[in-house]
Amino acid sequence: MLRIPGFGSRTPDDFTIGPLDLAARVDEALAVQADAFGLGRDEVNVRRQIVLRHMNQPGARAFGVTLGDDRLVGFVYGMPNDRTHWWSTVVQPYLRLQGNDGWLDDAFVITELHVRTRHQNRGIGRSLITTITDDAPHPRSILSAIDTESPARALYRALGYRDLARQVHFPSAPRPYVIMGAPLPLLRGEPARPARRAP
Secondary structure (H helix, E strand, O other), X not given: OEEEOOEXXXXXXXXXXXXXXXXXXXXXXXXXXXXXXXXXXXXXXHHHHHHHHHOOOOOOEEEEEEOOOOOEEEEEEEEEOOOOOHHHHHHHHHHHHOOOHHHHOOEEEEEEEEEOHHHOOOOHHXXXXXXHHHOOOOOEEEEEEEOOOOHHHXXXXXXXXXXEEEEEOOOOOOOOEEEEEEEOOOOOOOOOOOOEEOO
């Protein structure tokens, strides 16, 4: 477990990062995603089935961030990439155009990473993504993010991710995405907030 001390009187509790039984807490996780990503009820219902299907994939794993009362405030999950998965079939042509489709092989995909808006900018996202990739037996990690400059993109760059393909269009997604990749282990820099291992 990793503990991140609370910050000031606004959040006196410590955050704890550890393995997450995402199938058992899928509704709680999707509430986090809805808050962080602005999802409506219909989108949450669709994503619920996707998350449950993903968690049955070989090598899929998840980590969560909870407060002292075990309330989930952030989560990440991912899995080894498989070129036959839907996501890979969509992004492969875009990566191929850039000469980057080799990134789809032997890679760990960060499928989702979300932190409730009121708990963002405290190093939680950084701790989640580095924790899930630390033990990945792959030489690289890939992910997709909305193709705009954002704190998430800045974080990914600081960790060593670089743009592999931009203006990627997923069916039914209103905005284009960018595919990013980084060699593992991810770069380490000073986290946004101090973190220490729990005793």
